[in-house]
Amino acid sequence: MAKRAILIVLDSVGIGEMPDALEYGDQGSNTLGNIAKAMNGLNLPNLQALGLGNIAPIQGVEPTDNPQACYGKMAEASPGKDTTTGHWEIAGVILEKAFPTFPKGFPQEFIQAFEEKIGRRVLGNEVASGTEIIQRLGEEHVKTGRPIVYTSADSVFQVAAHEEVIPLAELMQFCETARQMLDGDMRVGRVIARPFLGEPGNYYRTSHRHDFAIEPPHKILLDYVQEAGLNVMAVGKIKDIYYGHGVTEFVLTTGNQEGVDKTLLYLKEEKSGLIMTNLVDFDMLFGHRNNVKGYAQALEEFDARLPEILACLNKEDILIITADHGCDPTTPSTDHSREYVPLLVYGQELQRGVNLGVRSSFSDLGQTVAEYLKTSRIPHGKSFLADIVKS
Incomplete structure (x- = not known):
């Protein structure tokens, strides 16, 4: 049976300000938490069952005594709060210097x-x-x-x-x-x-x-997966973000629902390797437009599709749900926010309900995928695979 890791990035779905948020003008940002408060609760029963409410307080998403997934949150080790930085770090790149921004326009x-x-x-x-x-x-x-x-x-x-x-x-x-x-x-x-x-x-x-985009400064997770003779199937803007590195096949999407549809199609193909999906609507349509109601609806729509994804998983598959940064639509700013990102890891053969704590880098996720798929180690990150496999 094909050994696969399925990584779904909910673009901008942060879960609370990081300790250095003040340096970015993002104190008080909490994309999931603040949306839930503004909407008097979110209805996310499937994410709740996986353990989303065990990571941090989210009105309407209760902690569960028996989470179906392992859960935690990840801090960004790189400076910055943009899409490229977050995705690169997941794949094993930690920047020393943030990409430049131009708050007054370009010279x-x-x-x-x-x-x-x-x-x-x-x-x-x-x-x-x-x-x-x-x-x-x-x-x-x-x-x-x-x-x-x-x-x-x-x-x-x-x-x-x-x-x-x-x-x-x-x-x-x-x-x-x-x-x-x-x-x-x-x-x-x-x-x-x-x-x-x-x-x-x-x-x-x-x-x-x-x-x-620009080329990553060194080889990344996707390269190592490809070099191991496995497939790297990119859904949405993943190929562009990584400058095509390691991608063996890709499909562009027009929004979240098509992103889920294309992910399901790749799952049904039974090819070994990595399926990596970016669902951009949270960020592009709702976070940047401070559309709280639309953001909440998009979260609930994704939650409603989760059973379809879970039903397509094979016995050995690992499903990982995370984000790349925050974009709190309840704050005056329409820009990204410096936040922790949620981490949910599910597999039929994995332990359930393991609290993975606060990871010091997004690269911990990438290192875990590399170990699971038996590729070379990526340059950064500490794998948590030993914590979640059944002994």
């Missing part, structure tokens, strides 16, 4: 150089919500053909363009140009193409988003 001399390279002036160059800025500047963009450039508290350079004004291929070329230019002290974690469609007052982003 004017850089923007001028970028404009010269692409042959167009740009709009924006500010910190903004992607959905808000296309509503505000979309009409001017359509009239002038000037692409919209913006950033966030994350380490990103984002270029938005209407697909009927700037064709996708040209937008991708603009982003490739930016990726080549953003180096040294300006080496952002991702350049993101943000195509959209629609009319004034009703512009909407399409599914043709593409992330231009």
Whole structure:
């Protein structure tokens, strides 16, 4: 029977501020806890059964005496709170220096150089919500053909363009140009193409988003899994985040529900190795938009799909559910938050109800997967596999 690890990253589903949250302006952030309070409780019976309520207080998600999974939470050892940093650390990369951010927009001399390279002036160059800025500047963009450039508290350079004004291929070329230019002290974690469609007052982003990441500084978990002759099946933006490292096959998704659907399809293929999924809606649609109700609904929708996932697991499979950072929609900020992330580890052949405590690095998860799949050790992290296997 195929030996598999299934790793599902609930993008931005943090579980409480880390001790250094004050340094990031994130004191009081608690994505799961604060959403639950704001909604007078969350209805997550399947995650509750696994042990989510045993990790930290979450209104409506009670601790259980017999958790079906092992549980704990993980601290981020790397500085920062962005998508690339969190995912890289899961795979064995711990950064010494955070990726640069540009809270006042990018330096004017850089923007001028970028404009010269692409042959167009740009709009924006500010910190903004992607959905808000296309509503505000979309009409001017359509009239002038000037692409919209913006950033966030994350380490990103984002270029938005209407697909009927700037064709996708040209937008991708603009982003490739930016990726080549953003180096040294300006080496952002991702350049993101943000195509959209629609009319004034009703512009909407399409599914043709593409992330231009940077290469990890050394081999990562996915490389080691591939080198061991196993499959690495990436769902969602996983391939982009890791610059394709180790990925043997991938599928892009338009949202959480399709992400679960594609994960289930990979599970039914019975291929050995690693299935790694990112469910981005929590972050992109709800966290960054401070949409508490939408975030809560998305959590409950994922919870409702969990029985389907569990039903597809083989006897030897390990299912791991975690996150990459926080993005508390109840705070004034619309940006990521420096939080612990939840850790749930389930398998039919694993022990149940083991409290894994507070892990000192996300890499502990990656090291555990490496040991389970019998690959080479990843550069960082302490495996907890011995704590969860049945003796």
